[in-house]
Each structure stands twice: as C-alpha cells, then as structure tokens.
Amino acid sequence: MKGENRAGRRVAAERHSVAGIPAPGRYWTGAAAALAACLALANLPAVADGADAREPPALRGIMLDLDGARQAIADGIAREDWRAVAEAARRIAEHPQPPLAEKMRILAFVGSDAGRFRGYDRQAREAARAIGKAARRQDRPAAAAAFAAMQDACIACHATFRKPFQERFPARR
Numbered sequence: 704m705k706g707e708n709r710a711g712r713r714v715a716a717e718r719h720s721v722a723g724i725p726a727p728g729r730y731w732t733g734a735a736a737a738l739a740a741c742l743a744l745a746n747l748p749a750v751a752d753g754a755d756a757r758e759p760p761a762l763r764g765i766m767l768d769l770d771g772a773r774q775a776i777a778d779g780i781a782r783e784d785w786r787a788v789a790e791a792a793r794r795i796a797e798h799p800q801p802p803l804a805e806k807m808r809i810l811a812f813v814g815s816d817a818g819r820f821r822g823y824d825r826q827a828r829e830a831a832r833a834i835g836k837a838a839r840r841q842d843r844p845a846a847a848a849a850f851a852a853m854q855d856a857c858i859a860c861h862a863t864f865r866k867p868f869q870e871r872f873p874a875r876r
C-alpha cells in the first residue's frame with residue numbers, strides 16, 4: 704500500500720537521523736529509542752491530538768522558567784551578584800525535560816530537524832555552563848560573552864521552531 708510505504712520510509716529516515724546524531728545532549732537522549740519504536744503511533748493524528756489535549760504543556764512551563772533564569776542572569780551580571788548568576792545559569796544548564804510522552808510528540812513533530820532542535824538546546828546549556836564558570840571566577844567579560852552566546856541559541860531555536868510549535872500545539876495557549 705502506498706501509505707504504508709511512505710510511513711515506512713519516514714520511520715527509516717527518522718531512525719537514520721536519530722542514529723546519526725553524535726552524542727546528543729542528555730535532555731533528549733532518553734526519548735530517542737522509544738521514539739524510533741513509537742513513530743508509527745505518533746504519526747496517527749487522532750492518537751497524537753488526543754494526547755495533546757490531555758497532557759499539561761510542560762515545554763511551555765520549562766520555557767517560562769528559562770526566561771526567568773535568563774532575566775536573573777542579566778540582572779546578576781549588571782549587579783555583579785555572581786552567586787545569583789551562577790545559580791540562575793545552573794537552572795538553564797540543568798533544566799528539566801518534558802515527560803516522555805510529550806518529548807516523543809515533540810521529537811516526532813520536529814522529525815528530520817531533531818538534530819537541529821537538540822543542537823540548539825545543547826548550545827544553550829553549554830553556554831549556561833560557561834556563564835556559571837565565569838561567575839565563579841567573577842569574570843565579567845567572560846560571563847557577558849557566554850550570556851550573549853546563550854541568547855543566540857534561544858533566539859535561533861525560536862526562529863526555526865517556535866511558530867510551527869504554536870501552530871501545531873494550539874491547546875498549549
């Protein structure tokens with residue numbers, strides 16, 4: 704059947720793209736294997752939409768917390784409150800992940816862009832770790848440079864993924 708062949712090719716492509724990502728960040732790693740196994744299910748719109756309506760929008764809550772931490776870092780750098788900077792940077796570097804079911808829907812949705820999506824998350828977390836290190840050295844220029852790099856990662860991911868997410872998951876509003 705035509706549809707089955709298409710789905711089969713898509714699953715094969717997903718497996719390839721998941722397997723092709725070198726050492727993905729801790730954030731999304733756990734879902735990769737389950738994702739490959741569950742893609743056929745995730746591709747059924749009725750199943751995916753039913754789950755969307757029931758699940759709390761964890762990603763959005765995580766994003767709001769990232770934004771609070773981003774503001775705390777900016778304030779902390781301005782006041783040279785290095786303890787506050789290090790603490791807020793840790794909240795970003797070690798941010799929680801959505802529950803597995805939501806994570807799988809997200810990865811199924813981003814599809815062959817999963818590597819890019821993960822890459823932006825990894826960039827943001829690595830920059831946050833660099834902010835933390837700079838804060839512990841009380842190194843203002845290094846903290847400011849790492850902060851700029853972190854915001855670049857936030858903005859790059861949003862430029863690509865935010866609008867499609869908000870259109871795909873309108874129940875999040």
Ligand code: HEC
Nearest residue numbers: 763766769770773820823824827856857860864865868875
């Ligand atoms: C890997 C991709 C990615 C990265 C990195 C990322 N975001 Fe997001 N962000 C998203 C997506 C997708 C949405 C849309 C989610 C939604 O509204 O359902 C979003 C939404 C948001 C929102 C809007 C929430 C709302 O009320 O609609 C804020 C604020 C936000 N992100 C802050 C941040 C900050 C600050 C950073 C960097 C520290 C960051 N994000 C990094 C993907 C990312």
